[in-house]
Amino acid sequence: MTATTDPSPAKPAPLITADTRAFWDACAQGVLTFQRCTACGHVQFPPRPFCVSCRADGPVTERSAGLGTVHSHTIVHRAPTPAFKADVPYILALVDFDEGFRLMAALRDCPPADARIDLRVRVVFEPMAGGGALPQVRPLLE
Amino acid sequence: MKPVIAGVADTAVGRLEGVSCMALHAEAAAAALADANLRPSDVDGVLCAYSLAEPHLMLSSVFNEYFGIAPSYSAAVQAGGATACALVMQAAALVRAGICRNVLAVCADNRLSGLGRGGAVAALAEVGHPQFERPYGMSIPAAYALVARRWMHERGTAPDDFARQLAAIAVTQRGHAHRHPNAQARDPLTMEQALSARMIADPLRLFDCCLVSDGGAAVVVSAVDAAADRSDRAVSILGYGQMNTHEHVFAMPSLTDFGCRQSAAQAFAMAGLTPSDIDVAEIYDSFTITLLAELESIGFFPKGEAGPAILDGALDLDGTLPCNTHGGLLSYAHSGAAGGMFHIVEAVRQLRGEADRRQVAGAETAFVHGDGGILSAHCSLILGRA
Numbered sequence: 001m002t003a004t005t006d007p008s009p010a011k012p013a014p015l016i017t018a019d020t021r022a023f024w025d026a027c028a029q030g031v032l033t034f035q036r037c038t039a040c041g042h043v044q045f046p047p048r049p050f051c052v053s054c055r056a057d058g059p060v061t062e063r064s065a066g067l068g069t070v071h072s073h074t075i076v077h078r079a080p081t082p083a084f085k086a087d088v089p090y091i092l093a094l095v096d097f098d099e100g101f102r103l104m105a106a107l108r109d110c111p112p113a114d115a116r117i118d119l120r121v122r123v124v125f126e127p128m129a130g131g132g133a134l135p136q137v138r139p140l141l142e
Numbered sequence: 143m144k145p146v147i148a149g150v151a152d153t154a155v156g157r158l159e160g161v162s163c164m165a166l167h168a169e170a171a172a173a174a175l176a177d178a179n180l181r182p183s184d185v186d187g188v189l190c191a192y193s194l195a196e197p198h199l200m201l202s203s204v205f206n207e208y209f210g211i212a213p214s215y216s217a218a219v220q221a222g223g224a225t226a227c228a229l230v231m232q233a234a235a236l237v238r239a240g241i242c243r244n245v246l247a248v249c250a251d252n253r254l255s256g257l258g259r260g261g262a263v264a265a266l267a268e269v270g271h272p273q274f275e276r277p278y279g280m281s282i283p284a285a286y287a288l289v290a291r292r293w294m295h296e297r298g299t300a301p302d303d304f305a306r307q308l309a310a311i312a313v314t315q316r317g318h319a320h321r322h323p324n325a326q327a328r329d330p331l332t333m334e335q336a337l338s339a340r341m342i343a344d345p346l347r348l349f350d351c352c353l354v355s356d357g358g359a360a361v362v363v364s365a366v367d368a369a370a371d372r373s374d375r376a377v378s379i380l381g382y383g384q385m386n387t388h389e390h391v392f393a394m395p396s397l398t399d400f401g402c403r404q405s406a407a408q409a410f411a412m413a414g415l416t417p418s419d420i421d422v423a424e425i426y427d428s429f430t431i432t433l434l435a436e437l438e439s440i441g442f443f444p445k446g447e448a449g450p451a452i453l454d455g456a457l458d459l460d461g462t463l464p465c466n467t468h469g470g471l472l473s474y475a476h477s478g479a480a481g482g483m484f485h486i487v488e489a490v491r492q493l494r495g496e497a498d499r500r501q502v503a504g505a506e507t508a509f510v511h512g513d514g515g516i517l518s519a520h521c522s523l524i525l526g527r528a
Contacts, residue, residue: 072291094391
């Protein structure tokens with residue numbers, strides 16, 4: 001290969017904070033996590049040091065089974081930045097995981113015509129160029 | 143002291159090569175002050191928004207310095223598409239509290255010539271969550287497409303019918319823009335063109351998405367006695383309200399019911415009016431789905447009835463709710479916070495009877511709404527002929 005075409009610019013890596021370091025460390029190990037309040041049981045995402053429902057300190061981190069349902073989806077035909085241009089068309093979904101938290105993720109290994117609300121999915125982890133892994137989803141094969 | 147809108151102005155819109163962001167601010171400000179019959183030195187409050195092309199941490203101070211004024215009160219507000227309405231709400235509150243007598247609210251950006259369309263799309267995608275949205279390649283149209291798909295699902299609308307409802311919004315507003323000599327997109331648009339345009343983020347096609355523009359607008363809010371010599375043209379601020387429910391699409395409490403319900407309810411309660419009392423509406427239309435969803439969430443149409451009503455001409459100049467009579471963000475222009483301010487300027491012109499070929503006959507009450515983020519921040523205004 002000669003350098004006749006520009007390489008795709010790097011995709012933006014998650015800008016990790018002190019609140020989310022443990023979440024991304026778990027993703028790198030292939031584990032999806034969420035938080036549950038020990039005082040009131042409220043489930044929340046993304047992680048933070050207090051419960052947004054009852055304001056108690058120190059919600060605990062729990063491991064998700066990684067199974068969820070598509071709440072909504074879109075097929076992206078126009079990339080937001082050049083970094084995603086080679087990927088179009090790609091499916092973005094809002095996924096409600098069974099434990100009660102919602103994540104955005106790309107729906108992989110799914111023909112666009114098969115994407116639908118209420119589709120059952122499971123998490124998969126995609127390695128990122130700069131290290132770590134991004135949680136995405138694929139259809140759950142019953 | 144009772145606040146009124148004493149003056150409004152807007153600049154040319156579209157691609158304005160060779161004009162800086164601050165020059166657009168100054169042009170809009172000077173014209174709005176002239177419209178209010180005020181001098182720059184009469185301004186004791188300045189409210190600005192933000193700029194993508196020429197960003198600054200303290201945009202209102204930058205404007206004051208550039209324009210050559212030293213107001214006693216000054217602030218910049220950033221609430222995305224809700225900003226323009228929020229500036230007028232804040233200006234009204236400052237006048238009501240006796241802190242200011244003449245507040246200049248001014249917004250402008252040169253994001254088309256300054257950033258280019260692709261640069262503006264990329265810059266706007268930066269509002270996605272830096273960990274849980276941006277790494278996934280979420281564009282702003284994609285975020286609204288997620289809302290659109292869920293809306294269609296919960297309303298039980300067939301995809302073809304839904305596409306026709308959205309297209310009817312784009313076509314209706316293009317028709318309004320055609321009657322406005324300054325609109326950026328005035329070429330006729332047919333249903334067939336809208337329905338066959340290239341897909342951006344399914345189910346949203348090209349004409350479901352707003353324009354990218356250069357341009358500016360300004361509104362002067364004055365104490366009623368300060369505006370007395372122009373009282374024949376002053377417009378009353380009858381009500382206002384806000385609601386802020388989330389920022390990011392993955393954190394939306396609902397994809398089909400939004401804070402505009404509460405912000406509008408506050409404004410209507412303050413004004414002592416109901417949606418059926420409104421003669422003309424100027425409602426934020428970053429995407430066709432934005433308007434469709436807000437029309438029902440606010441209460442202008444019962445659940446599931448907005449789309450069919452729009453297909454029947456409800457938003458036409460002689461319809462049950464003439465809406466976005468300048469063409470809106472879809473066809474008039476969208477230059478950041480000024481995009482929302484064009485809605486306010488148009489409402490004032492309608493109430494003054496100055497809307498020429500797009501005048502809604504006998505308009506005495508106007509509803510204006512802005513929303514920022516992904517239907518995140520909402521601000522509603524109700525204006526009336528003084």
